[in-house]
Amino acid sequence: MTQTTAIIDIAADEWVAACTASAARGCDVVDWLTAVDTAESLFVLVHLVDPGSSRSEMLRCELNSERPEIASITSWFPGADWHERETHEMFGIDFLGRSQTNALLIRAGDGLSPLRKTAPLDARVRTPWPGQESATGRRRQKLPPGVRAEWTRDE
Amino acid sequence: MWRLASRPDVAVDVASPRPACCALEVEAAGQRGLLVASETVPHAATVTVLVVAGTVTTALEPALVRLFDEHAQRGPVIIVSFGACATSGGPYWDAPTVRPGIEVLFPGQEIASYVPGCPPRPEALVVELERLVDSRIPA
Amino acid sequence: MSDSTPQRNVIALLPEACTSCMVCVRECPSWCISVESHVEEVSEEGARRPRTVNVLDEFTIDYGLCMYCGICIETCPFDALAWRDSFDYPSGDRQGLRQDAVDLSRWWTTGS
Numbered sequence: 001m002t003q004t005t006a007i008i009d010i011a012a013d014e015w016v017a018a019c020t021a022s023a024a025r026g027c028d029v030v031d032w033l034t035a036v037d038t039a040e041s042l043f044v045l046v047h048l049v050d051p052g053s054s055r056s057e058m059l060r061c062e063l064n065s066e067r068p069e070i071a072s073i074t075s076w077f078p079g080a081d082w083h084e085r086e087t088h089e090m091f092g093i094d095f096l097g098r099s100q101t102n103a104l105l106i107r108a109g110d111g112l113s114p115l116r117k118t119a120p121l122d123a124r125v126r127t128p129w130p131g132q133e134s135a136t137g138r139r140r141q142k143l144p145p146g147v148r149a150e151w152t153r154d155e
Numbered sequence: 156m157w158r159l160a161s162r163p164d165v166a167v168d169v170a171s172p173r174p175a176c177c178a179l180e181v182e183a184a185g186q187r188g189l190l191v192a193s194e195t196v197p198h199a200a201t202v203t204v205l206v207v208a209g210t211v212t213t214a215l216e217p218a219l220v221r222l223f224d225e226h227a228q229r230g231p232v233i234i235v236s237f238g239a240c241a242t243s244g245g246p247y248w249d250a251p252t253v254r255p256g257i258e259v260l261f262p263g264q265e266i267a268s269y270v271p272g273c274p275p276r277p278e279a280l281v282v283e284l285e286r287l288v289d290s291r292i293p294a
Numbered sequence: 295m296s297d298s299t300p301q302r303n304v305i306a307l308l309p310e311a312c313t314s315c316m317v318c319v320r321e322c323p324s325w326c327i328s329v330e331s332h333v334e335e336v337s338e339e340g341a342r343r344p345r346t347v348n349v350l351d352e353f354t355i356d357y358g359l360c361m362y363c364g365i366c367i368e369t370c371p372f373d374a375l376a377w378r379d380s381f382d383y384p385s386g387d388r389q390g391l392r393q394d395a396v397d398l399s400r401w402w403t404t405g406s
Binding site (some may be wrong): 068127130131133134136137144149 | 316319320322323325327328329332333383
């Protein structure tokens with residue numbers, strides 16, 4: 001039976017302080033750090049664990065979705081380095097105080113933040129959706145699944 | 156590298172570049188004795204079957220083409236598209252970093268076979284390999 | 295070589311059960327199903343006015359895209375789609391994996 005860890009919301013300017021306070025309480029190992037884009041908001045989350053016990057804390061910070069940035073915690077948590085690199089690559093979030101380059105999986109210059117909801121899926125825009133058809137020939141007005149209206153505006 | 160268990164007379168090496176989950180089915184074929192692991196370096200007359208088993212990302216493409224070129228220097232290469240990802244990009248057909256199918260990666264080369272599945276069973280691979288070998292390299 | 299448990303190796307179609315409702319087409323996450331149909335009027339003895347019915351013209355599954363999730367089978371309101379065991383249907387070309395209603399209905403009875 002798993003325990004659900006409560007999520008604690010932290011303001012951006014208190015991010016480092018909150019993480020180090022969690023470490024002072026014993027949760028000094030970064031289990032994972034990642035981001036969530038709900039389309040309405042963009043969050044960064046970190047799960048800090050106490051390796052000696054089953055205790056852990058999950059901290060969350062809401063970011064500005066137009067210019068997402070937050071302090072890097074790698075100076076205090078070296079284990080966060082890989083996670084911040086990946087989160088930067090996938091969501092385009094700048095982790096201040098560390099190098100923003102050395103991409104992991106996506107080639108530099110592709111200009112993508114693929115896990116952002118706004119990142120266009122050109123293949124879905126270009127490919128006719130089979131679900132547009134109907135027996136009566138009347139075409140459905142709504143967008144195909146996974147296609148946002150703003151991606152089709154330039155069509 | 157592998158050889159078909161049923162055709163030990165033919166030096167057919169299955170070289171699977173192992174991009175993703177389909178590669179596990181190739182391993183499973185080995186587990187079930189349908190393919191035999193081979194350490195020997197193939198000689199000049201060997202036919203190589205290049206089984207592309209998994210999602211091909213745009214970052215992986217140059218390595219895959221290089222692998223084909225290396226095998227092509229030793230002899231004929233038969234390319235098999237194994238599973239939905241190699242055939243069309245599969246569930247990831249719409250991802251900007253995924254190649255939606257290997258057809259265009261080897262210009263001038265035919266893809267000898269497209270094996271459907273997500274992933275296909277190990278038996279599906281071996282049955283089709285045996286068919287390809289028997290039709291192109293009679294015993 | 296085969297297991298005794300039912301396998302999810304191919305999806306079969308029973309065309310006479312299909313009403314061209316298109317639910318499977320719309321729910322398929324891979325966009326691998328396409329259905330063509332048209333409407334016809336059917337007059338019936340004693341009925342006040344003719345019924346309109348959907349007539350299935352073509353039903354295609356692209357097995358090069360299909361990820362065998364089974365959502366189409368689960369959502370079909372008329373049980374016109376089902377799993378079958380056959381796994382051996384590779385093709386020498388990409389187009390050969392796009393199976394039409396004739397191919398798909400053959401699995402229903404012979405796909406075991």
